[in-house]
Amino acid sequence: xxxxxxxxxxxxxxxxxxxxxxxxxxxxxxxxxxxxxxxxxxxxxxxxxxxxxxxxxxxxxxxxxxxxxxxxxxxxxxxxxxxxxxxxxxxxxxxxxxxxxxxxxxxxxxxxxxxxxxxxxxxxxxxxxxxxxxxxxxxxxxxxxxxxxxxxxxxxxxxxxxxxxxxxxxxxxxxxxxxxxxxxxxxxxxxxxxxxxxxxxxxxxxxxxxxxxxxxxxxxxxxxxxxxxxxxxxxxxxxxxxxxxxxxxxxxxxxxxxxxxxxxxxxxxxxxxxxxxxxxxxxxxxxxxxxxxxxxxxxxxxxxxxxxxxxxxxxxxxxxxxxxxxxxxxxxxxxxxxxxxxxxxxxxxxxxxxxxxx
Numbered sequence: 472x473x474x475x476x477x478x479x480x481x482x483x484x485x486x487x488x489x490x491x492x493x494x495x496x497x498x499x500x501x502x503x504x505x506x507x508x509x510x511x512x513x514x515x516x517x518x519x520x521x522x523x524x525x526x527x528x529x530x531x532x533x534x535x536x537x538x539x540x541x542x543x544x545x546x547x548x549x550x551x552x553x554x555x556x557x558x559x560x561x562x563x564x565x566x567x568x569x570x571x572x573x574x575x576x577x578x579x580x581x582x583x584x585x586x587x588x589x590x591x592x593x594x595x596x597x598x599x600x601x602x603x604x605x606x607x608x609x610x611x612x613x614x615x616x617x618x619x620x621x622x623x624x625x626x627x628x629x630x631x632x633x634x635x636x637x638x639x640x641x642x643x644x645x646x647x648x649x650x651x652x653x654x655x656x657x658x659x660x661x662x663x664x665x666x667x668x669x670x671x672x673x674x675x676x677x678x679x680x681x682x683x684x685x686x687x688x689x690x691x692x693x694x695x696x697x698x699x700x701x702x703x704x705x706x707x708x709x710x711x712x713x714x715x716x717x718x719x720x721x722x723x724x725x726x727x728x729x730x731x732x733x734x735x736x737x738x739x740x741x742x743x744x745x746x747x748x749x750x751x752x753x754x755x756x757x758x759x760x761x762x763x764x765x766x767x768x769x770x771x772x773x774x775x776x777x778x779x780x781x782x783x784x785x786x787x788x789x790x791x792x793x794x795x796x797x798x799x800x801x802x803x804x805x806x807x808x809x810x811x812x813x814x815x816x817x818x819x820x821x822x823x824x825x826x827x828x829x
Contacts, residue, residue: 473725475746476796480736487738489791494773497780505777506566512553513570520546524685527699530692536699543703548710550579552762557778559588564775581644581677583669590647596774600719600726600747607719608726610635610642611651615814616726617822628819636712640704644674710760713808714751718767721749722810723800744771745792750785750801757804758782768799 478486519542526539555578557563563571570576573592577584590606598604602618609615613632614625635642648666652658681700689696725746735743751757751765758765758781766781769788773781792799802810 473746474723474798475742478738478742478795478797480739482795483738483742484736485738486791486795486797487736487741490741490772490788491737493784493787493791494776497773497776497784501565501777501780505563505779506568508779509554509558509563509566509571509777512549516546516550516554519543519549523699523703524696527685527696528689528692530689530695531698536695540699540702540706543699544706547579547703547707548760549762551707551711552714552764553759553778554578554762555580555584556762556764559584560592561775562777579677581640581674582646583644583673585669586647587643592774596771598732599744599771600724601729601732601743602726603729604732606646606649610646611649612642613815614818615720615811617818617824618726618728619818621818621821625819629815632815636709637705639708639712640677641674644670713804714761714764716811717751717804717807718749718764719747720811720814721800721802721807722814723798724749741772742797744768745797745799747771748800749807750799751804751807752801753804755782765804768801 523539523542523544523546526535526542529535529539555576558571558576559573559578561573564573573588575584580587595605595607600608602608602616609619612635613628614621648663648670649658650663653660653663681704682697685700686693686697727743727747731739731743745768748767748771750768751761753765763778763781764770766778766785769781769784770778772788773784776784789799
């Protein structure tokens with residue numbers, strides 16, 4: 472289904488040139504202000520994590536336990552979304568600072584950075600919402616578009632989605648193993664075994680850090696720290712799941728057949744990124760806590776520009792889309808997430824596309 476007008480090849484090229492001009496403008500303006508911003512974000516993460524862990528050492532005393540858990544959850548969310556996600560996209564490579572290099576940055580997450588760079592930075596951003604090419608479409612566990620082939624497994628997909636939300640960190644950590652394809656016989660055991668060692672090492676490191684090292688460091692407050700770390704990780708998982716599913720699986724987000732890639736021009740690539748993405752409207756704090764993935768459209772059009780610029784670019788992108796008759800998919804967090812839930816239930820059962828995507 473599409474709410475956008477089909478563009479001629481000439482119109483798509485012109486659309487792409489206008490977006491390229493906007494990108495070049497912000498590339499030229501990029502500099503010290505962006506560098507100061509990401510350093511402040513890094514410092515905020517470190518301070519929040521330290522404060523949260525120190526408060527958790529006080530045990531189950533309610534005020535400090537709750538404050539410590541929330542601070543730790545805040546640090547983990549910002550580390551993953553505004554810091555790790557954006558740095559690993561190469562948004563701050565222009566600083567030539569090894570700490571903020573997209574090629575080597577390591578985040579506080581069970582997924583290895585190298586696996587994320589492959590599955591997200593390359594596969595997802597290159598083949599956004601293309602069936603069979605972008606494995607983020609349904610993450611191998613849910614059917615979110617009528618264009619996906621239905622199987623009885625999907626009848627329980629609200630349950631699969633709930634479990635995925637609770638365990639999202641681990642779902643992402645093993646995503647590159649493509650276990651669903653292994654169980655279908657499409658990935659050999661040798662291929663799977665070759666990918667396993669770094670995944671197991673990262674999972675163990677994270678497990679030891681949050682569930683062994685810091686609880687033992689707290690001595691008699693072992694259980695308080697253990698519980699605080701578990702709840703902080705759970706809050707991070709639920710939040711990131713909700714934000715990421717809102718990015719491409721809302722009511723008006725579109726999916727595409729592999730044939731769309733044949734002879735796709737840069738302008739047509741821009742059109743696909745736009746139609747496959749959806750934004751969240753809200754306050755500065757909402758945008759910050761999503762790592763600016765609330766501007767998912769701008770992120771997919773310009774993934775290597777500092778994400779703090781997306782809010783500045785959004786009005787111009789929206790104005791360009793309006794002139795070319797392209798739907799700019801945006802809405803409140805509650806509304807967009809509700810439409811995701813509706814899709815999860817609707818497409819648990821056999822369904823057919825109402826209209827073919829352009």
